[in-house]
Amino acid sequence: MKKTLWLIFGGGILFVVLFFLGLSYGVFGFMPSFEDLENPESNLASEIISSDQQILGTYFIENRTNVDYSELSPYLVDALIATEDVRFYRHSGVDLKSLFRVVGKTIIGGDRSSGGGSTVTQQLAKNLFPRKKLNKVSLAVRKLKEWIIAVKLERNYTKEEIIAMYFNTVEFGNNSFGIRTAAQTYFAKDPADLSLEEAAVLVGMLKATTLYNPVRNPENAIQRRNVVMHQMLKADYLSQEVYDSCKLLPLDMSRFSQQDHQYGLATYFRENLRQQMLAWCADHRKPDGKPYNLYKDGLKIHTTINSRMQAYAEEAVAEWIGGQLQADFYEHLKGKSNAPFVNVTKAEVQRFMMNAMRLSDRYRNLKKEGKTEEEIMADFKTKTKMKVFSWHGEIDTVMTPWDSLWYHKWFLHCGLMSIEPQTGYVRAYVGGINYKYFQYDNVSQGVRQVGSTFKPFVYTLAMQEGEYAPCTQVPNVPVCIEQAGQEDWCPKNSGHEREGEMVSLRWALAHSVNFVTAYLIKRFPPEAVIALTRKMGITAQMDAVPSICLGTMDISVKEMTAAMATYANKGIHCEPMFITRIEDKHGVVLEEFSPVQQEAMDEQTAYLMIDLMKGVVEEGSGIRLRFKYGLTQPIAGKTGTTQNHSDAWFMGITPTLATGVWVGGELRSIHFTSMTYGQGARAALPVWGLYMQKIYADSTLAFPQDDFEKPDYLPVDIYCHQDKAQAEETDEETVDYGPEM
Numbered sequence: 001m002k003k004t005l006w007l008i009f010g011g012g013i014l015f016v017v018l019f020f021l022g023l024s025y026g027v028f029g030f031m032p033s034f035e036d037l038e039n040p041e042s043n044l045a046s047e048i049i050s051s052d053q054q055i056l057g058t059y060f061i062e063n064r065t066n067v068d069y070s071e072l073s074p075y076l077v078d079a080l081i082a083t084e085d086v087r088f089y090r091h092s093g094v095d096l097k098s099l100f101r102v103v104g105k106t107i108i109g110g111d112r113s114s115g116g117g118s119t120v121t122q123q124l125a126k127n128l129f130p131r132k133k134l135n136k137v138s139l140a141v142r143k144l145k146e147w148i149i150a151v152k153l154e155r156n157y158t159k160e161e162i163i164a165m166y167f168n169t170v171e172f173g174n175n176s177f178g179i180r181t182a183a184q185t186y187f188a189k190d191p192a193d194l195s196l197e198e199a200a201v202l203v204g205m206l207k208a209t210t211l212y213n214p215v216r217n218p219e220n221a222i223q224r225r226n227v228v229m230h231q232m233l234k235a236d237y238l239s240q241e242v243y244d245s246c247k248l249l250p251l252d253m254s255r256f257s258q259q260d261h262q263y264g265l266a267t268y269f270r271e272n273l274r275q276q277m278l279a280w281c282a283d284h285r286k287p288d289g290k291p292y293n294l295y296k297d298g299l300k301i302h303t304t305i306n307s308r309m310q311a312y313a314e315e316a317v318a319e320w321i322g323g324q325l326q327a328d329f330y331e332h333l334k335g336k337s338n339a340p341f342v343n344v345t346k347a348e349v350q351r352f353m354m355n356a357m358r359l360s361d362r363y364r365n366l367k368k369e370g371k372t373e374e375e376i377m378a379d380f381k382t383k384t385k386m387k388v389f390s391w392h393g394e395i396d397t398v399m400t401p402w403d404s405l406w407y408h409k410w411f412l413h414c415g416l417m418s419i420e421p422q423t424g425y426v427r428a429y430v431g432g433i434n435y436k437y438f439q440y441d442n443v444s445q446g447v448r449q450v451g452s453t454f455k456p457f458v459y460t461l462a463m464q465e466g467e468y469a470p471c472t473q474v475p476n477v478p479v480c481i482e483q484a485g486q487e488d489w490c491p492k493n494s495g496h497e498r499e500g501e502m503v504s505l506r507w508a509l510a511h512s513v514n515f516v517t518a519y520l521i522k523r524f525p526p527e528a529v530i531a532l533t534r535k536m537g538i539t540a541q542m543d544a545v546p547s548i549c550l551g552t553m554d555i556s557v558k559e560m561t562a563a564m565a566t567y568a569n570k571g572i573h574c575e576p577m578f579i580t581r582i583e584d585k586h587g588v589v590l591e592e593f594s595p596v597q598q599e600a601m602d603e604q605t606a607y608l609m610i611d612l613m614k615g616v617v618e619e620g621s622g623i624r625l626r627f628k629y630g631l632t633q634p635i636a637g638k639t640g641t642t643q644n645h646s647d648a649w650f651m652g653i654t655p656t657l658a659t660g661v662w663v664g665g666e667l668r669s670i671h672f673t674s675m676t677y678g679q680g681a682r683a684a685l686p687v688w689g690l691y692m693q694k695i696y697a698d699s700t701l702a703f704p705q706d707d708f709e710k711p712d713y714l715p716v717d718i719y720c721h722q723d724k725a726q727a728e729e730t731d732e733e734t735v736d737y738g739p740e741m
Helices: 002-024 034-038 074-084 096-108 120-128 136-156 159-169 179-187 196-205 218-234 240-246 267-283 307-333 346-358 361-368 373-380 401-409 451-464 505-510 514-521 526-535 546-550 557-568 603-619 685-697 724-730
Strands: 046-049 055-059 300-303 384-388 395-399 413-419 426-430 473-475 481-483 486-489 502-504 572-574 579-583 589-592 597-599 636-641 647-654 657-664
Touching: 046 267, 055 267, 074 120, 074 159, 074 196, 074 218, 120 136, 120 159, 136 159, 159 179, 179 196, 196 218, 196 240, 218 240, 267 300, 267 426, 267 579, 307 413, 307 426, 307 685, 346 401, 361 373, 373 401, 384 401, 395 401, 413 557, 413 685, 451 505, 451 514, 451 526, 451 546, 451 557, 451 603, 451 636, 451 647, 473 514, 502 505, 505 514, 505 603, 514 546, 526 546, 557 572, 557 603, 557 636, 557 647, 557 657, 603 636, 636 685, 647 685, 657 685
Parallel strands: 046 300
Antiparallel strands: 046 055, 300 579, 384 395, 413 426, 413 657, 473 502, 481 486, 572 597, 579 589, 636 647, 647 657
């Protein structure tokens, strides 16, 4: 009898051993190897990192970015252990004491409040190798496999590594996978900076991400947070005093930010970058020979964007356009027929609106459903609940989709790009006013008529050939140029100041005189101007006609800004750079990028043009930068206003930053009808002024305020009527623009 019992007992033990060995070696289905544990399959988001090391956003299927143990707040670790696995440091993956408690109290005693038996390591095993739909037998086998995986994890990783891996694998709701993303989403912090109560909220969510979501269910979240802190108190991680004070704290979710490509900083830049990175991934292979996946491989994309400058640029756009210009536009066109469209027929308005309808997501979705054009139009004319954009936040309203299209046509748009002339680094990029509602990128996608901002290129050719200098006097009189097979081209000035007089080129550019620009294009052919702009990075289509000198062609903000930056870089053009390097998920550098440069003009010519454009700010159309925005630093610039005031421009250059701003309606037929509001100095320049005010006021940026570097030798006089002796004595380039000019 005893022998039989021993045989049964020994056989049972042998069966269990063999069964677990079979599980371990994959006899009963997949069992991860050590290599699998080293490299678990998970979707890691690729990070967009600013030049000042801030996360601008991510590209993801699962919005997950890993952290190391050293990057975790101690409160996170203590809260997790106290709540989920109080004997974490005393077991080797499976906590037998907890298992016996579950069997005795939960299963036999029916006490569901006694807690579970899974350790943090077992939960990690489950997260690393998720369960599929299983029947009861398969689920029991799977749980045993997770025991084995947990033991393997404990043998191959330290406790600290296991905790970090666990926090990297859990989901926190609101499209947040892993603790780094969760900390950013809910509290706009890195995991290391989380406070006690914030850590308790996030750990509390692990029990049920929806039920204890602090945004959707704040009362539940507070209760759960306090339960977590009470567990920390019981585990001696907190004192009674700390617990008593913290449990009374309100839930502050003011920094919650949805992690989505439509929200956050630099949305238009991130979309532009996404297109570049998709092309890069298609051309670059991982060690296994497969192309990189932008959404799964956890790439680290180091960009040239400075997060503070980007924020200042977006604030400046919102402050001027949203705070003032948009209101002026409403008031200006209020009550006018077909507004916001100007000088168009009803038939043309109908065509504009039909095009807008057909480009909408709603139209495409209805088409996919097989709806006819008549059914789609009926849908667009039916009132429905919706959200619409406003500068004061989204508005919940009821209107027809057709009316919402018309409503959104009223908004003025903006494109801004800021580039470092010496490197080509793009420091700020604002493609529009709100990416969720207006996804057209006015920096790179959009090309608009540039108007008078093109004039400096004509003046550059005159300076470069050596025939003209800033102080050269030319007649401010009408000019006509013959055109084969066409009427003579005879441009007019926008005003009549000093017409019929001799004026310096400096004065002419400062006041954007069309007669003088036509005078120059008559002496330097359009083909030569186009050739120069090609060296300065402008690739847009341009016809070799005299009117080119007044900026009748369409060019992007990106190309115009990079071209203007050439002047501040001593005539060397740098292609705009968005990326400095790309790393894999381990931080290994995959590729580094360097500026692409080309000499467009000599240093002397570049400086002469800078000096000419300084006049625009000192006494010309850009003078309000001085008296209204109080910017006393060295600034060169050029305003631009196109026909019918459809496009307003300002190009502003400092020694270390060139910034281009465009403002206008979505369509050219949407515009101010008065020069008072629609000119570049009134509509676009304020964005630049506010932006630079913020940059200069930020001492942490340490933005340089030195003057443009003067060449050792200049072949011409740049002081015009200023006393030369005084200039030599003071060695300053202050210019006296007296009434005699």
